[in-house]
Amino acid sequence: MKDFFKYLTPSEEDKDWGLYLNVAGKSLIEPKSVYPSHEHPTGYHFTWENGRILEEFQINYITHGNGILENKIGKFQIKPGTLLVTRPGIWHRYKPLKKTGWLENYIGFDGRLARQILSNPIIPQDQSVFQLGIREELIDTYYKIFDIIQKEKPGYQQIASGLIIKLLGYIIAFNKQRSFSGNKIEKVIQKARFQMREKTEQEIDLLKLAEQNNIGYSYFRKMFKKYTGISPHQYHLNLKIMRAKELILSTEKSIKEISYELGFKSIYYFSRLFKEKVGSTPTEFRNKAYHS
Numbered sequence: 001m002k003d004f005f006k007y008l009t010p011s012e013e014d015k016d017w018g019l020y021l022n023v024a025g026k027s028l029i030e031p032k033s034v035y036p037s038h039e040h041p042t043g044y045h046f047t048w049e050n051g052r053i054l055e056e057f058q059i060n061y062i063t064h065g066n067g068i069l070e071n072k073i074g075k076f077q078i079k080p081g082t083l084l085v086t087r088p089g090i091w092h093r094y095k096p097l098k099k100t101g102w103l104e105n106y107i108g109f110d111g112r113l114a115r116q117i118l119s120n121p122i123i124p125q126d127q128s129v130f131q132l133g134i135r136e137e138l139i140d141t142y143y144k145i146f147d148i149i150q151k152e153k154p155g156y157q158q159i160a161s162g163l164i165i166k167l168l169g170y171i172i173a174f175n176k177q178r179s180f181s182g183n184k185i186e187k188v189i190q191k192a193r194f195q196m197r198e199k200t201e202q203e204i205d206l207l208k209l210a211e212q213n214n215i216g217y218s219y220f221r222k223m224f225k226k227y228t229g230i231s232p233h234q235y236h237l238n239l240k241i242m243r244a245k246e247l248i249l250s251t252e253k254s255i256k257e258i259s260y261e262l263g264f265k266s267i268y269y270f271s272r273l274f275k276e277k278v279g280s281t282p283t284e285f286r287n288k289a290y291h292s
Contacts, residue, residue, distance in 0.1 A: 003027050006149055007041060010157055018113030019161040022056055024149050026142070029065070029101040036095075044108075051093035056110040057118060058086040059167065060094075061138055065102025069094040071128055078102070081133035083171060087118070092128075105142040109164055117165065122172055132174045141167045176227070185223045188213045192224065196236045200243045201263045206232050241277050244270075248286045255282045 005025025014020040023044070029035055036045055046052035051070070060083070067078040071092040078084070078094065086092055088110070096102035119125070132138070145163050148156050180186040188209070195204050210220040224232045240262045247258045256267050259282075264270035275281050280288065 004146070004150070005040070008149060008157075014157040015111060017111070017158055017161060019109060019111040019117075019164060020157050021107060021109045021145070021149065021160045021164065023108040024106065024142075024145055026103075026105050026146060028103045029096050031101040032098050033096075033101060046093065048093055048095055051091050053089060053091050054086060054108070055088050056108045057088060057114055058084075058106060058108045059171075060084040060086070060104055060106040061142060063103050063105065063134060063139065065096050065100040067094060067096040067100075067102050069129060073126060073128060076129045078129070079131075081131060081135070083130040083132050083138070085118075085128050085130065085171075087128075088115075090128075105139070107142070107145060107164065107167075109161075111161075113161075114164075117168060123168070124175075130171060130175050132171070132178065135170070135174060137170050138167065138174075141170065180223075180227060184213070185215065185220070186227070188215060188220065189224050189227050192220075192232060193228075193235070196232075196239055200236075200239050201261055203263060204232075204236060237273065238277070240264075241274060244274060244282065245278070245285070248282055249289055255286075258282070 003026055005023065005027065007023050008021055010020040010022065027037070038045065044052075044054075062078050062080060062082045062084070064080055066080075069076045069078055069084055069092065071086075071090060078096075084094060117123075141163055145160050145167075148160050148163070180189075191213075192204070192206060192209055195209070206220070207217050210217045221232060224235070228235055230238070244258055244262055247253060247261070248255070251258075253261070255271070259267045259270040262270070264273075271281050271283075274285070278285060
């Protein structure tokens with residue numbers, strides 16, 4: 001795809017949607033080139049001496065070359081596969097090295113939903129640089145956004161907003177995976193998840209599993225939650241509830257039979273847990289399905 005940039009004029013309807021795109025572009029900055037280009041509007045152009053403050057989010061993906069970023073958090077080295085997240089109201093400045101230049105893909109966006117997502121603790125609030133490597137999924141998402149905004153067909157802002165959320169999802173996923181990739185703990189977590197799925201009706205001795213792999217249980221539990229978002233115990237309970245829903249809907253077994261089949265010693269505990277996670281008791285869940 002050739003270099004380009006496009007500044008957009010989102011309508012009030014687009015803004016009411018909750019997430020809207022303001023700018024997007026792709027640019028190859030040759031070594032020894034002036035950066036940033038003077039072709040950009042006043043609100044986006046800046047000098048290295050003064051830096052700038054934006055009133056929107058920007059995500060800049062560097063896929064070639066090296067550079068530097070400075071903001072209130074610190075000074076960061078940029079290399080191929082680095083993703084820069086710039087937040088509204090935060091002073092910053094970045095540039096490619098004169099001897100290398102760089103290839104940048106960028107989007108600028110804002111909106112109520114954008115601010116809600118990017119304030120979520122799952123995205124590190126004190127992190128502006130993500131070393132994710134060259135990822136085809138990220139490049140493909142950028143290119144799809146570029147293609148959509150160049151055509152500007154009706155509803156393009158709403159489609160683009162979905163792709164931005166997809167991009168944010170990739171950032172979170174790849175950032176999480178980076179800390180596990182190739183580590184022994186990832187294999188242990190995967191083994192534990194496999195056992196839980198294969199033996200939904202049984203209790204899994206996770207203490208023993210951790211011990212067999214020479215890992216302390218507290219460390220295993222902490223890393224399992226970081227990897228999946230929930231504790232091992234809750235992960236297994238969720239699998240049991242999923243299986244319970246299948247049995248309730250696809251068999252004529254009594255709630256008591258299903259409860260014992262899934263390893264619950266008390267039908268009362270099973271029913272209370274089911275309602276807590278599903279929003280209705282097992283009986284209510286079955287009756288609703290039969291009468292819908």
